[in-house]
Amino acid sequence: MNNFRHAIRQAMTIARRDFVATVYTPVFLLFLFAPVLIGSISAIGGIGAASMGDGVADKARIVAIVPAQVAPAMIAQDKRLRAMFPRDFRPSTLSIVAPSADPAKQARAAIDDMRFDVGGVLYGDLTRPQLLVPAIDRYTAPYLEALAQATLSADAPRIVATRHEAIRARASIGGQHQSGFIAVFGIFFLTLFLAGQVVGTMAEERNTKVIEVLAAAVPLEAVFAGKLVGMFGVAVLFVGFWGAVLLSLGQWLPPTAAQAIGDLAPAIGAPTFALLFAAYFSLAYLLLGSVFLGIGAQASSQREIQMLSLPITIVQVGMFALASAAARHPESWVARFAEVFPLSSPFAMAGRAANSATLWPHALALVWQLLWVALFIWTGARLFRRGVLQSGSTPFWRRSRAAPISG
Amino acid sequence: MADERAVTAEHLVKRYEQRRVVDGVDLSVPAGSIYGVLGPNGAGKTTTLRMLLGIIEPDEGHRTLLGHINPREASDRVGYLPEERGLYPAMKAKEAIAFMGALRGLDWAEGRRRAVTMLEEAGLGHAADEKIRKLSKGMAQLVQLLGSVVHRPDLIVLDEPFSGLDPVNQEKLEALILAERDRGATILFSTHIMAHAERLCDRLAIIAGGRRRFEGTVDDARATLPSRVRYVPHHPAPAIAQLLPADAVADGGAWRFQLPDGGIEPLLVPLIDAGYGIAGLTIERPGLHDAFVRIVGQHAEKAA
Incomplete structure (x- = not known):
């Protein structure tokens, strides 16, 4: 334990040096404001989130609680009216339900149906219909009202529906999936920006020969951990800065945008989701960073480090794609694989937090991911010790050839 | 104290590919002494020192450092100046010294305070707030040397400490080594410049071809040849x-x-x-x- 504390202290010394050396430079300002220059990535995120919403269209419904004898006419009118809308703006699929003794209670139950995202419920007498719709939905109520009007005879007087605001007892499936995608994309975006910074950090020590001083004083595992933590500090500073900026901007959002954001309701609850997002961002950074650090430490020149940037980006995009697929199909084998595979696990588990309220898998995942961080650091240090410092025992496949030639 | 050994090495062997660059070196460095490891270029001096410090592991043999089988356990009591000097160019001189002390367990603020004093004593007080990249090679080398002793180690290992220094700085370095010995530290240094070894060493070992060819005092070495x-x-x-x-x-x-x-x-x-x-x-x-x-x-x- 004493040795462990000693190593932690040494790692923190290196982390502090790296943090200060990175942050106290003019170049850091350029790095800090880089996101301003790449709005295009945000656009990609927006498209992705929208497509994630599309992915749940088959679970979206509007419900009409009407007697069976009215159903055929309503279905026919729905078909006719629906055809008037452009493809991307058509209302959700209509479900017709026979009324029970208490249609209002039946309507509330439909809104809270776990199987579907119900955008609105029409019930009661068609000449004086009642509409139960979530506040966020601006299009369903007029459509249901028009559907009720069209279902009545052509000479029926114009009806006026009574609207009731539906408050969901749970997050909408679309909102969950969109939250999931935003979590996955957010972590991808941040690690894409930040984890790649770690690749070249050992190059400074190699080029300046400081590595010999560090290796004599500190176990290499502590050197690697220190460099990772130092750069993670830089990442946290970056995220903190932009988080504060975005929170400040949030106060100036128009009410409709604020409502839309309000519909992003992760299944696990917003406060826990925020904590898990922070934890999974940290672990995604540490996991990818430890791998990149280990690989980058083997590079002996700036040119080699630059050449590593392509495979590194490909790995990151690959993990993003895997986790996105997992968030889109939370119950699939792809999701299970993405949650277990170490490099995609933080992304996929962040998506899971949006789609499922169960907490214990997160505790398990965090421990699992930390184990892999330790393993990657240990492996990186070992490869560095053997490949760069030329220490360690001779690999078994070379032992037979390693005969003494002097003395 | 006289019987204590700061460093021992028994039959250290290191192979790179098929070549035994260190081939069974034995060393025994008395505590409180100045001990020289002499040898021509490529003799295996640096590899031996790196094995003693635990930077690399020997393929065969054993070593102890300040009584510890695992050199890492003594790392806070050791100072090391490697042959290939290395400092962060963007660091200020006093910060570089404090950083090296902090790696060995010295409080950062205390390291900074000691650094200023040591730089002044070495005639480099004006350079305390200068960045390393602005210092001459010799000055940077002295800064690194001060960094390797700022935490007042019990054992100081210097690999070719005199190379690259002008005669004035060589003299300063000799004075510093003697002062550290007087403080009670053990100094183990490698060199292929005999004049320094002759003036400083209480005992020395001569390594050639990866093996120890001689061990004893300077007088013992001289006695191998007739007058x-x-x-x-x-x-x-x-x-x-x-x-x-x-x-x-x-x-x-x-x-x-x-x-x-x-x-x-x-x-x-x-x-x-x-x-x-x-x-x-x-x-x-x-x-x-x-x-x-x-x-x-x-x-x-x-x-x-």
Whole structure:
């Protein structure tokens, strides 16, 4: 334990040096404001989130609680009216339900149906219909009202529906999936920006020969951990800065945008989701960073480090794609694989937090991911010790050839 | 204290690919001494020091550092100046010293305070707030040396500390080594410059071809070669050679030969009686340089 504390202290010394050396430079300002220059990535995120919403269209419904004898006419009118809308703006699929003794209670139950995202419920007498719709939905109520009007005879007087605001007892499936995608994309975006910074950090020590001083004083595992933590500090500073900026901007959002954001309701609850997002961002950074650090430490020149940037980006995009697929199909084998595979696990588990309220898998995942961080650091240090410092025992496949030639 | 060993090494072996660059080196460094590891380029000095410090692991053999089998356990009590100097160019001199101290467990603020004092004592007070990249090579080297002793270690390992320093800075470094020894530290340094070793070392080892070829004091090393005599007669004549040892050779007006086993006195009486007289007589003890050349040369002959 004493040795462990000693190593932690040494790692923190290196982390502090790296943090200060990175942050106290003019170049850091350029790095800090880089996101301003790449709005295009945000656009990609927006498209992705929208497509994630599309992915749940088959679970979206509007419900009409009407007697069976009215159903055929309503279905026919729905078909006719629906055809008037452009493809991307058509209302959700209509479900017709026979009324029970208490249609209002039946309507509330439909809104809270776990199987579907119900955008609105029409019930009661068609000449004086009642509409139960979530506040966020601006299009369903007029459509249901028009559907009720069209279902009545052509000479029926114009009806006026009574609207009731539906408050969901749970997050909408679309909102969950969109939250999931935003979590996955957010972590991808941040690690894409930040984890790649770690690749070249050992190059400074190699080029300046400081590595010999560090290796004599500190176990290499502590050197690697220190460099990772130092750069993670830089990442946290970056995220903190932009988080504060975005929170400040949030106060100036128009009410409709604020409502839309309000519909992003992760299944696990917003406060826990925020904590898990922070934890999974940290672990995604540490996991990818430890791998990149280990690989980058083997590079002996700036040119080699630059050449590593392509495979590194490909790995990151690959993990993003895997986790996105997992968030889109939370119950699939792809999701299970993405949650277990170490490099995609933080992304996929962040998506899971949006789609499922169960907490214990997160505790398990965090421990699992930390184990892999330790393993990657240990492996990186070992490869560095053997490949760069030329220490360690001779690999078994070379032992037979390693005969003494002097003395 | 006199019996304590700061460093021991038993049969250290290190192979790179098929070559044994260190081939069974034994060392025993008394605590509180200045111990030199001498050897020609490529002899295995640096590899030996790196194994002692735990930077690399030996393929065979054992070592202890300040009584610890695992050198890492003593790392806070050790200072190290590597052969390839390395400092962060963007760091200020005092920060670089404090950082090196912090790696060895010294509080950062205390390290900074000591750094300023040490820089002033070394005549580099003006450079305390200068970035390393702005210092000359020699100044940067001194800064690194100060960084390796700022935490007041019990053992200081210096790999070729004098290389790259001008004579003034070499003198400063010698003074610092002696001061550290007086403080009670053990100093283990490698060099191939004999003058420094001769002035500083209490004991030394000569390594060549990956093996230890000699271990002892400077006097012990010198004693591996006989003393030389330089005799200048009052009245030179070719016949004088008949009274001198067989290996005597003329050198201008003087004769040079190895000091006979029986001493110089038995030779002098016949020379005086024969009327050659004595205008000058010098017994020259061989230097460490001569001993080094002979010991390393013997190894080279064997290897050839």
